[in-house]
Amino acid sequence: MFMRTIGIMANAGKDAALHVAKAADEYLRARGVAVLLQHHVAEEIGDAGRGLSDSEVTDADAVLVMGGDGTILATSRECASKGTPMLPIHLGRFGFLTEVSPEDLNPALDALLSGNFTVDERMMLRCESLRGADEEDQASAFALNDVVIANGPLSRVLHLRMSVNGKYVTTYAADGIIIATPTGSTAYSLSAGGPLVHPSMQTILVTPICPHTLTARALLVPEDAEITIVVERDPQDMVRVTVDGQVGFPLLAGDEIKVRRSPYPARLLTVGGADFYDKLQSKLRWGERMVY
Amino acid sequence: MFMRTIGIMANAGKDAALHVAKAADEYLRARGVAVLLQHHVAEEIGDAGRGLSDSEVTDADAVLVMGGDGTILATSRECASKGTPMLPIHLGRFGFLTEVSPEDLNPALDALLSGNFTVDERMMLRCESLRGADEEDQASAFALNDVVIANGPLSRVLHLRMSVNGKYVTTYAADGIIIATPTGSTAYSLSAGGPLVHPSMQTILVTPICPHTLTARALLVPEDAEITIVVERDPQDMVRVTVDGQVGFPLLAGDEIKVRRSPYPARLLTVGGADFYDKLQSKLRWGERMVY
Amino acid sequence: MFMRTIGIMANAGKDAALHVAKAADEYLRARGVAVLLQHHVAEEIGDAGRGLSDSEVTDADAVLVMGGDGTILATSRECASKGTPMLPIHLGRFGFLTEVSPEDLNPALDALLSGNFTVDERMMLRCESLRGADEEDQASAFALNDVVIANGPLSRVLHLRMSVNGKYVTTYAADGIIIATPTGSTAYSLSAGGPLVHPSMQTILVTPICPHTLTARALLVPEDAEITIVVERDPQDMVRVTVDGQVGFPLLAGDEIKVRRSPYPARLLTVGGADFYDKLQSKLRWGERMVY
Amino acid sequence: MFMRTIGIMANAGKDAALHVAKAADEYLRARGVAVLLQHHVAEEIGDAGRGLSDSEVTDADAVLVMGGDGTILATSRECASKGTPMLPIHLGRFGFLTEVSPEDLNPALDALLSGNFTVDERMMLRCESLRGADEEDQASAFALNDVVIANGPLSRVLHLRMSVNGKYVTTYAADGIIIATPTGSTAYSLSAGGPLVHPSMQTILVTPICPHTLTARALLVPEDAEITIVVERDPQDMVRVTVDGQVGFPLLAGDEIKVRRSPYPARLLTVGGADFYDKLQSKLRWGERMVY
Numbered sequence A, B, C, D: 001m002f003m004r005t006i007g008i009m010a011n012a013g014k015d016a017a018l019h020v021a022k023a024a025d026e027y028l029r030a031r032g033v034a035v036l037l038q039h040h041v042a043e044e045i046g047d048a049g050r051g052l053s054d055s056e057v058t059d060a061d062a063v064l065v066m067g068g069d070g071t072i073l074a075t076s077r078e079c080a081s082k083g084t085p086m087l088p089i090h091l092g093r094f095g096f097l098t099e100v101s102p103e104d105l106n107p108a109l110d111a112l113l114s115g116n117f118t119v120d121e122r123m124m125l126r127c128e129s130l131r132g133a134d135e136e137d138q139a140s141a142f143a144l145n146d147v148v149i150a151n152g153p154l155s156r157v158l159h160l161r162m163s164v165n166g167k168y169v170t171t172y173a174a175d176g177i178i179i180a181t182p183t184g185s186t187a188y189s190l191s192a193g194g195p196l197v198h199p200s201m202q203t204i205l206v207t208p209i210c211p212h213t214l215t216a217r218a219l220l221v222p223e224d225a226e227i228t229i230v231v232e233r234d235p236q237d238m239v240r241v242t243v244d245g246q247v248g249f250p251l252l253a254g255d256e257i258k259v260r261r262s263p264y265p266a267r268l269l270t271v272g273g274a275d276f277y278d279k280l281q282s283k284l285r286w287g288e289r290m291v292y
Helices: A015-029 A039-044 A069-082 A102-113 A276-284 B015-029 B039-044 B069-082 B102-113 B276-284 C015-029 C039-044 C069-082 C102-113 C276-284 D015-029 D039-044 D069-082 D102-113 D276-284
Strands: A005-010 A034-038 A062-067 A086-090 A118-122 A125-131 A136-143 A146-151 A158-164 A167-174 A176-180 A203-209 A219-222 A227-231 A239-243 A247-251 A256-261 A266-270 B005-010 B034-038 B062-067 B086-090 B118-122 B125-131 B136-143 B146-151 B158-164 B167-174 B176-180 B203-209 B219-222 B227-231 B239-243 B247-251 B256-261 B266-270 C005-010 C034-038 C062-067 C086-090 C118-122 C125-131 C136-143 C146-151 C158-164 C167-174 C176-180 C203-209 C219-222 C227-231 C239-243 C247-251 C256-261 C266-270 D005-010 D034-038 D062-067 D086-090 D118-122 D125-131 D136-143 D146-151 D158-164 D167-174 D176-180 D203-209 D219-222 D227-231 D239-243 D247-251 D256-261 D266-270
Touching: A005 A015, A005 A039, A005 A069, A015 A034, A015 A039, A015 A062, A015 A102, A034 A039, A062 A069, A069 A086, A069 A136, A069 A266, A086 A102, A125 A146, A125 A176, A125 A239, A136 A146, A136 A239, A146 A158, A146 A256, A158 A176, A167 A176, A167 A203, A167 C276, A176 A227, A203 A256, A276 C167, B005 B015, B005 B039, B005 B069, B015 B034, B015 B039, B015 B062, B015 B102, B034 B039, B062 B069, B069 B086, B069 B136, B069 B266, B086 B102, B125 B146, B125 B176, B125 B239, B136 B146, B136 B239, B146 B158, B146 B256, B158 B176, B167 B176, B167 B203, B167 D276, B176 B227, B203 B256, B276 D167, C005 C015, C005 C039, C005 C069, C015 C034, C015 C039, C015 C062, C015 C102, C034 C039, C062 C069, C069 C086, C069 C136, C069 C266, C086 C102, C125 C146, C125 C176, C125 C239, C136 C146, C136 C239, C146 C158, C146 C256, C158 C176, C167 C176, C167 C203, C176 C227, C203 C256, D005 D015, D005 D039, D005 D069, D015 D034, D015 D039, D015 D062, D015 D102, D034 D039, D062 D069, D069 D086, D069 D136, D069 D266, D086 D102, D125 D146, D125 D176, D125 D239, D136 D146, D136 D239, D146 D158, D146 D256, D158 D176, D167 D176, D167 D203, D176 D227, D203 D256
Parallel strands: A005 A034, A005 A062, A062 A086, A086 A266, B005 B034, B005 B062, B062 B086, B086 B266, C005 C034, C005 C062, C062 C086, C086 C266, D005 D034, D005 D062, D062 D086, D086 D266
Antiparallel strands: A118 A266, A125 A136, A125 A256, A146 A176, A146 A239, A158 A167, A158 A227, A176 A203, A203 A219, A227 A256, A239 A247, B118 B266, B125 B136, B125 B256, B146 B176, B146 B239, B158 B167, B158 B227, B176 B203, B203 B219, B227 B256, B239 B247, C118 C266, C125 C136, C125 C256, C146 C176, C146 C239, C158 C167, C158 C227, C176 C203, C203 C219, C227 C256, C239 C247, D118 D266, D125 D136, D125 D256, D146 D176, D146 D239, D158 D167, D158 D227, D176 D203, D203 D219, D227 D256, D239 D247
16 A cells, blocks of 8 residues: 555644644655645645545545544544545544554654555444334444444433344343444443453444343344344433444434444554553553552 | 321322222221322322322321332322321332232231331432532432433433542543432442342442443442532533432533432331342342353 | 264263163164264163264264253363264253253254254364473363363462463453353353353453452453463462363463464254354343343 | 550561561550560560460550551451450551551551540451251351352352341352452452442442352342351352451351351541542542543
């Protein structure tokens, strides 16, 4: 993979992101690389004429993503179907997805240009929502972390009927359900009691949120499983599907949510940084002996 | 305690409740007891003129409560400050609070009239919400099960700063928090990973909902503890306090919730039915050897 | 796969197993199949002259295994390196591994002979124990469920240093550690808080037993991972490795245990019985709505 | 409480403990206090003639306990029936029980002599083991943390039949069971999934170790409960009762273990140090926002 054009996506709300974006733009252009900027980035670094749509930026050979884990989640949905690899530059606190810190920007860009990188493919999910007799596809989205079906703040229990590959498995009486990728195992699923799963794996995790039966436990199914969730009872409370904690839509009773592996993985560039086990140590303190 | 007047509270939505209410009314009046009926009960059993307000009904020497656990929770808030004892008659599925099944109604009423009963006092909580500089009491409620502070369906993490008796303990990064009585330990707190607590005990359980730190665990504090929760960051999502899963109000960032033991316990009448350990067996299958 | 010879392995301690073994022997021989019997089975059905060693019996085209999950675990270690498929006939309570009940024996054998079966390959683990400077292989075993390193009854905490593919991950302060296959996810690992994993998957689960840090959680690593555990401190208590809860050996401080995927999967024959999701329902009551 | 005589108990294995013991001895005698030394302490500080038995030392008005949590657990069994208050001086890592660090020794002793202290009463347990037809008391012990019934290293499941106040509750199929005080809630019970309980509370926690049913959960019973555990099946593995992780004895099938609140609480002196909530922060990192 030879990097002729590199896109820059940055969290609009963060000054630091724009500062780093400007530095990367200059560094790359000085080395003969065509740099594609989002409209808001171009504008903020005083070069509005170069602004492009997100779709144009993600046509680059690779994209630098400047922000936190949330920015990468959002960008991964843009890049997924094109297979554009992403190099995350983390701003603010270190996350499970973020890779390069701003002070390491130049060496990281050098590595990128000289081919000293590897590409981690991360499984994504595709979620479809179907409604009514025709069961036509009414909404769909890609997720790098998770698809969450959950109730609203009145805390009524949901009854979520789950089938795998068309076969009935169980009806969760719970606050909701998290359907996660291995990458998502260190996010919301972990809070709900799910296991840690190495991000190179191909599997789908199903973790109930506050199950009202004591027998529920996180379930891992094979990568080719199609999971169907039907919201069973007419809930008086609002039920929503949320993808990667960012985008979502409300559900009605009887709506059917289908989740399966996306044909498009996210492609993350790594240039010699911390691996998954390092991140367990730094983020979850696994390296310490915090004996009580 | 001699039963001269007995009130009847029934779940308005349930035909069975009204049927049993009518039978109890006749049985008690035939034995010289004055029976106080809620307006809707009096109306539905064709004796509208006898209808009384809830406040008048709970002035009786005891109240028969016909419905499920939800009906008892609602009635307990009415009865709490008066100390009126409640005899739950369960309709539908057997709950942790319900005591007498409809087919055992007459022997249960005989037991009540002849003094063959005991009174279980169940600790309740008092929850106050304070806002702004004056910190005037803006809303308050009693809870027999729990006070829940939780976020809405967009699933943003809350930061809940907790103090006990004015001393800072921790800031939960979580979907929410459950502050429960021992009676409430078999309800929502159990779903969130909390322990089972014998309902005769005097303690307050604090259980985080999907904590985003791995170190959180349910915490039990003494009965005289005052728990203060402050919603720390400006949440973009709706945050609510909900009492016994039934009544609630929205919170703003900076709002302060104070929870302490109510001066008024709920008083439940028992006439020889299942005790807590029996209910563990029947409701949670503790009696079975469900070995896998 | 055409079944010319079928072996029979049966739990020596169970009368029922021998009764079913005799019936299967007769049924198969009447259909022209050569039946290979373990010594003790041949003896107990009054045909001692036909008795063979376990190694000879598992040379058959398939082996009927009569007993509980324990009998299958033991037989799987015999069959693994030869790839002999096993048809479990369960006696006593229904297990996760057992497949055919005795009353369905004849139709199951018919299915077997007519080719109406499928072969489920189940990942196994290979465990090696190394000691001292030469690190020569001192003991090794195959596991269908799990490899457990645990302390003795004096309940001193162990310090278990874990590396994956030579890279240090963490040191568990715990009562022990369970390294399990997906098949083993419904056994001891489940008791220790691990997730349920579909048995067709290829992954290794690492679940600490009563971790003395709050941050530990079950970890799933890819199928090609080599896990190394070193017992760190000089334990005053006895530490043991146990394979499938059946065979084991004591460890000394400094001993190194290596666990990786076995090159030989267990091969289980299925003839139309319950699948994994059915077993979740019947064994773990996932089908019921045990709402409290 | 006026301190005329102060005893010193020190962990024999720790040089630091003896060094601090010597310093405390000199400081106290210079202030006119009679100091009672254990034989080994007297010997090691070169004043062997002053050596007394543990029983004589704990006759003092208060005892300084120098060591870690283990030393305090052991001393608490000596002091319990006499009600002697203990001031823990911690050596090595800070524990939940330890109170004063060596560098704060002198101010702590001043506080002690001037009456500037409080006495925390901590509930203890009394454990009796009964065997055979006569059910005579065969062994008994006091516990400040916990009574643990657990199996040996071969990891066979135990069946432990539990009654409370003579009433059958459940039969745990588990690796073992932990019966803990509130003080013990931060020790082994926490590893097994139990809640944190404020040490001033009066309750008994029952927490199964790796339960083989999914429905088990920690259970808290009132302070006046008598818990009876019977080891049900004839275990092929060694089963033991262990008290505070220190002393124990083997059990046979059919043996009955009775646990109830000890009539004697442990009495811990505090001189203005960290309280329970501070210790949650420092030991369990509750104060930090370890958000992932």
